[in-house]
Amino acid sequence: MVFLLLLQLLAVPFGFAAESPSGGEQWEFDYFVLALQWPATSCKNAGKCCPANGCCRGDDSPTEFTIHGLWPQYNKGGWPSCCTDENFDENEISTLTEDIQKYWPTYRCGTTSTCHRTKGSFWTHEYEKHGTCSAPVIVGEYDYFLTTLTIFSKYNVTKVLVDAGFVASNTEKYPIEDVVAAIKKEFNATPKITCAKNGAVKELWLCFDKSFEPRDCDLANSCPDLIELPTYDPKEPNKVEGAIPWIADAEKII
Protein backbone atom coordinates (compact mmCIF):
# COMPACT_ATOMS: atom_id res chain seq x y z
CA MET A 1 0.00 0.00 0.00
CA VAL A 2 2.78 2.37 0.98
CA PHE A 3 4.57 1.29 -2.15
CA LEU A 4 1.54 2.06 -4.31
CA LEU A 5 1.13 5.46 -2.72
CA LEU A 6 4.75 6.19 -3.34
CA LEU A 7 4.30 5.26 -6.96
CA GLN A 8 1.39 7.60 -7.29
CA LEU A 9 3.40 10.40 -5.77
CA LEU A 10 6.21 9.73 -8.18
CA ALA A 11 3.78 9.53 -11.05
CA VAL A 12 2.65 13.09 -10.64
CA PRO A 13 5.92 14.89 -11.28
CA PHE A 14 7.37 12.38 -13.71
CA GLY A 15 4.96 9.82 -15.09
CA PHE A 16 2.28 12.00 -16.51
CA ALA A 17 3.87 15.36 -16.88
CA ALA A 18 5.97 14.47 -19.88
CA GLU A 19 5.12 15.88 -23.28
CA SER A 20 3.46 13.50 -25.72
CA PRO A 21 4.41 13.57 -29.42
CA SER A 22 1.39 15.79 -30.00
CA GLY A 23 2.56 18.12 -27.23
CA GLY A 24 -0.39 17.36 -24.92
CA GLU A 25 -0.50 15.86 -21.45
CA GLN A 26 -0.13 12.14 -20.88
CA TRP A 27 -2.05 9.81 -18.64
CA GLU A 28 -2.06 6.13 -17.72
CA PHE A 29 -2.23 3.81 -20.71
CA ASP A 30 -5.09 1.35 -21.47
CA TYR A 31 -3.43 -1.70 -23.00
CA PHE A 32 -0.17 -3.14 -24.33
CA VAL A 33 1.02 -3.93 -27.83
CA LEU A 34 3.71 -6.59 -28.10
CA ALA A 35 5.28 -5.63 -31.43
CA LEU A 36 7.19 -8.42 -33.20
CA GLN A 37 9.35 -8.13 -36.29
CA TRP A 38 9.84 -10.66 -39.06
CA PRO A 39 13.64 -10.80 -39.47
CA ALA A 40 13.79 -11.45 -43.22
CA THR A 41 11.76 -8.32 -43.96
CA SER A 42 13.58 -6.19 -41.38
CA CYS A 43 16.96 -7.33 -42.65
CA LYS A 44 16.21 -6.41 -46.26
CA ASN A 45 16.67 -2.77 -45.33
CA ALA A 46 19.23 -3.28 -42.60
CA GLY A 47 22.08 -1.77 -44.59
CA LYS A 48 25.48 -2.20 -43.05
CA CYS A 49 26.69 -5.19 -41.12
CA CYS A 50 28.46 -4.96 -37.77
CA PRO A 51 28.73 -7.36 -34.82
CA ALA A 52 25.70 -5.75 -33.13
CA ASN A 53 23.37 -6.27 -36.11
CA GLY A 54 21.16 -9.37 -35.69
CA CYS A 55 20.94 -9.72 -39.49
CA CYS A 56 24.64 -10.46 -39.67
CA ARG A 57 25.23 -13.38 -37.35
CA GLY A 58 25.54 -15.95 -40.08
CA ASP A 59 23.79 -19.17 -39.03
CA ASP A 60 22.89 -17.58 -35.69
CA SER A 61 20.77 -14.88 -37.32
CA PRO A 62 17.11 -15.03 -36.21
CA THR A 63 14.69 -16.90 -38.47
CA GLU A 64 11.53 -16.46 -36.38
CA PHE A 65 9.62 -13.46 -35.08
CA THR A 66 11.66 -11.36 -32.68
CA ILE A 67 10.62 -8.63 -30.26
CA HIS A 68 10.48 -5.00 -31.32
CA GLY A 69 9.00 -3.70 -28.08
CA LEU A 70 6.20 -3.74 -25.54
CA TRP A 71 4.27 -0.54 -26.02
CA PRO A 72 1.63 0.96 -23.72
CA GLN A 73 -1.29 2.31 -25.81
CA TYR A 74 -4.42 4.39 -25.40
CA ASN A 75 -7.81 2.94 -26.42
CA LYS A 76 -8.63 6.12 -28.27
CA GLY A 77 -5.42 5.83 -30.31
CA GLY A 78 -1.90 7.07 -29.69
CA TRP A 79 0.44 6.27 -26.84
CA PRO A 80 2.38 7.89 -24.04
CA SER A 81 6.14 8.21 -24.49
CA CYS A 82 9.22 9.21 -22.49
CA CYS A 83 7.33 9.20 -19.18
CA THR A 84 10.16 9.54 -16.66
CA ASP A 85 13.61 11.06 -16.41
CA GLU A 86 15.14 7.63 -15.98
CA ASN A 87 18.24 6.81 -18.02
CA PHE A 88 18.66 3.32 -19.41
CA ASP A 89 21.32 1.35 -17.54
CA GLU A 90 22.50 -1.77 -19.34
CA ASN A 91 23.87 -3.24 -16.10
CA GLU A 92 20.39 -3.61 -14.66
CA ILE A 93 19.51 -6.23 -17.24
CA SER A 94 22.87 -7.97 -17.53
CA THR A 95 21.37 -11.31 -16.43
CA LEU A 96 18.95 -11.12 -19.37
CA THR A 97 21.55 -10.26 -22.02
CA GLU A 98 21.61 -13.68 -23.65
CA ASP A 99 17.83 -13.84 -24.08
CA ILE A 100 17.68 -10.24 -25.25
CA GLN A 101 20.36 -10.85 -27.88
CA LYS A 102 18.50 -13.92 -29.07
CA TYR A 103 14.87 -12.82 -28.95
CA TRP A 104 15.12 -9.02 -29.04
CA PRO A 105 17.94 -8.27 -31.49
CA THR A 106 18.48 -4.97 -33.23
CA TYR A 107 18.57 -5.06 -37.03
CA ARG A 108 20.78 -2.03 -37.39
CA CYS A 109 24.26 -0.84 -36.58
CA GLY A 110 23.56 2.76 -35.80
CA THR A 111 22.27 4.34 -32.62
CA THR A 112 18.81 5.76 -32.23
CA SER A 113 17.19 8.65 -30.38
CA THR A 114 16.69 8.48 -26.62
CA CYS A 115 14.32 10.55 -24.52
CA HIS A 116 17.12 12.87 -23.45
CA ARG A 117 18.17 14.35 -26.78
CA THR A 118 21.06 11.91 -27.01
CA LYS A 119 21.64 8.73 -28.97
CA GLY A 120 21.57 5.23 -27.59
CA SER A 121 21.08 1.56 -28.37
CA PHE A 122 17.84 0.06 -29.68
CA TRP A 123 17.11 -1.17 -26.12
CA THR A 124 17.74 2.28 -24.65
CA HIS A 125 15.22 3.68 -27.10
CA GLU A 126 12.58 1.03 -26.39
CA TYR A 127 12.90 1.36 -22.62
CA GLU A 128 13.06 5.12 -22.34
CA LYS A 129 10.34 5.78 -24.90
CA HIS A 130 7.86 2.97 -24.06
CA GLY A 131 9.08 1.12 -20.96
CA THR A 132 8.99 4.20 -18.74
CA CYS A 133 5.28 4.58 -19.57
CA SER A 134 4.33 1.05 -18.47
CA ALA A 135 3.80 1.98 -14.79
CA PRO A 136 2.00 1.06 -12.65
CA VAL A 137 1.77 -2.36 -14.35
CA ILE A 138 5.50 -2.68 -14.98
CA VAL A 139 7.95 -0.66 -12.94
CA GLY A 140 11.62 -0.38 -13.78
CA GLU A 141 13.94 -1.64 -16.42
CA TYR A 142 14.48 -5.20 -15.24
CA ASP A 143 10.74 -5.76 -14.92
CA TYR A 144 10.13 -4.29 -18.38
CA PHE A 145 12.58 -6.56 -20.16
CA LEU A 146 11.73 -9.68 -18.14
CA THR A 147 7.97 -9.21 -18.57
CA THR A 148 8.32 -8.66 -22.30
CA LEU A 149 10.47 -11.78 -22.74
CA THR A 150 8.01 -13.79 -20.64
CA ILE A 151 4.95 -12.73 -22.64
CA PHE A 152 6.86 -13.36 -25.85
CA SER A 153 7.64 -16.98 -24.93
CA LYS A 154 4.18 -17.60 -23.54
CA TYR A 155 2.42 -16.42 -26.71
CA ASN A 156 4.66 -17.99 -29.33
CA VAL A 157 3.27 -16.74 -32.59
CA THR A 158 5.91 -18.48 -34.71
CA LYS A 159 4.80 -21.78 -33.24
CA VAL A 160 1.14 -21.05 -33.91
CA LEU A 161 1.89 -20.19 -37.54
CA VAL A 162 4.16 -23.18 -38.15
CA ASP A 163 1.62 -25.55 -36.58
CA ALA A 164 -1.06 -24.10 -38.88
CA GLY A 165 1.16 -24.63 -41.96
CA PHE A 166 2.28 -21.02 -42.42
CA VAL A 167 5.99 -21.58 -42.75
CA ALA A 168 8.68 -19.23 -44.01
CA SER A 169 8.93 -19.44 -47.79
CA ASN A 170 9.94 -17.28 -50.73
CA THR A 171 7.36 -18.84 -53.03
CA GLU A 172 4.22 -19.42 -50.94
CA LYS A 173 1.63 -16.71 -50.35
CA TYR A 174 -0.93 -17.04 -47.58
CA PRO A 175 -4.38 -15.43 -47.28
CA ILE A 176 -4.10 -12.89 -44.46
CA GLU A 177 -7.58 -13.91 -43.25
CA ASP A 178 -6.34 -17.45 -42.63
CA VAL A 179 -3.22 -16.28 -40.82
CA VAL A 180 -5.26 -13.97 -38.58
CA ALA A 181 -7.81 -16.77 -37.97
CA ALA A 182 -5.06 -19.20 -36.90
CA ILE A 183 -3.77 -16.73 -34.31
CA LYS A 184 -7.26 -15.83 -33.14
CA LYS A 185 -8.10 -19.50 -32.67
CA GLU A 186 -5.06 -20.02 -30.45
CA PHE A 187 -4.96 -16.77 -28.46
CA ASN A 188 -8.62 -15.78 -28.69
CA ALA A 189 -7.71 -12.29 -29.90
CA THR A 190 -6.97 -10.70 -33.28
CA PRO A 191 -3.46 -9.46 -34.08
CA LYS A 192 -2.45 -6.59 -36.32
CA ILE A 193 -0.12 -7.36 -39.21
CA THR A 194 1.90 -4.84 -41.22
CA CYS A 195 3.52 -5.57 -44.54
CA ALA A 196 6.11 -4.23 -46.93
CA LYS A 197 4.81 -3.23 -50.38
CA ASN A 198 5.08 -6.74 -51.85
CA GLY A 199 3.03 -8.27 -49.02
CA ALA A 200 6.05 -9.49 -47.05
CA VAL A 201 5.16 -9.45 -43.36
CA LYS A 202 7.07 -6.72 -41.57
CA GLU A 203 5.54 -6.70 -38.09
CA LEU A 204 2.95 -8.65 -36.17
CA TRP A 205 1.40 -7.07 -33.12
CA LEU A 206 -0.30 -8.95 -30.30
CA CYS A 207 -2.38 -6.91 -27.87
CA PHE A 208 -2.82 -7.52 -24.14
CA ASP A 209 -4.88 -5.99 -21.39
CA LYS A 210 -3.19 -4.82 -18.21
CA SER A 211 -3.37 -8.33 -16.72
CA PHE A 212 -1.57 -9.64 -19.81
CA GLU A 213 -4.63 -11.45 -21.12
CA PRO A 214 -4.78 -11.31 -24.93
CA ARG A 215 -7.29 -8.82 -26.37
CA ASP A 216 -8.11 -7.70 -29.91
CA CYS A 217 -5.75 -5.19 -31.39
CA ASP A 218 -8.58 -3.11 -32.91
CA LEU A 219 -6.09 -1.80 -35.43
CA ALA A 220 -6.38 -2.27 -39.19
CA ASN A 221 -3.92 -4.54 -40.99
CA SER A 222 -1.83 -2.84 -43.65
CA CYS A 223 -1.40 -5.85 -45.90
CA PRO A 224 -2.74 -7.13 -49.21
CA ASP A 225 -5.06 -10.18 -49.18
CA LEU A 226 -2.11 -12.50 -49.77
CA ILE A 227 0.94 -12.22 -47.56
CA GLU A 228 4.41 -13.73 -47.49
CA LEU A 229 6.80 -14.84 -44.78
CA PRO A 230 10.07 -14.62 -46.71
CA THR A 231 13.16 -16.53 -45.69
CA TYR A 232 16.43 -14.77 -45.11
CA ASP A 233 19.89 -15.59 -46.28
CA PRO A 234 21.89 -14.36 -43.29
CA LYS A 235 24.78 -12.06 -43.85
CA GLU A 236 28.09 -12.96 -42.33
CA PRO A 237 29.36 -10.79 -39.49
CA ASN A 238 32.37 -9.39 -41.27
CA LYS A 239 30.93 -8.71 -44.69
CA VAL A 240 29.94 -5.16 -45.40
CA GLU A 241 26.98 -5.26 -47.73
CA GLY A 242 27.16 -2.91 -50.66
CA ALA A 243 30.59 -1.64 -49.68
CA ILE A 244 33.33 -0.94 -52.18
CA PRO A 245 35.37 -4.17 -52.18
CA TRP A 246 38.70 -2.59 -51.29
CA ILE A 247 37.20 -1.00 -48.17
CA ALA A 248 36.02 -4.38 -46.92
CA ASP A 249 39.45 -5.81 -47.63
CA ALA A 250 41.16 -2.96 -45.84
CA GLU A 251 38.97 -3.55 -42.79
CA LYS A 252 39.96 -7.19 -42.68
CA ILE A 253 43.64 -6.25 -42.67
CA ILE A 254 43.19 -3.83 -39.77
Ligand SMILES: *[C@@H]1O[C@H](CO)[C@@H](O)[C@H](O)[C@H]1NC(C)=O
Ligand atom coordinates in the same frame (compact mmCIF):
# COMPACT_ATOMS: atom_id res chain seq x y z
C1 LIG B 1 8.58 -20.70 -30.42
O1 LIG B 1 8.31 -21.84 -31.17
C2 LIG B 1 9.31 -22.13 -32.14
C3 LIG B 1 8.77 -23.21 -33.07
O2 LIG B 1 8.23 -24.28 -32.37
C4 LIG B 1 10.59 -22.50 -31.41
O3 LIG B 1 11.61 -22.78 -32.33
C5 LIG B 1 11.02 -21.32 -30.52
O4 LIG B 1 12.13 -21.64 -29.75
C6 LIG B 1 9.87 -20.85 -29.63
N1 LIG B 1 10.25 -19.56 -29.05
C7 LIG B 1 10.28 -19.32 -27.75
C8 LIG B 1 10.63 -17.94 -27.33
O5 LIG B 1 10.03 -20.16 -26.91
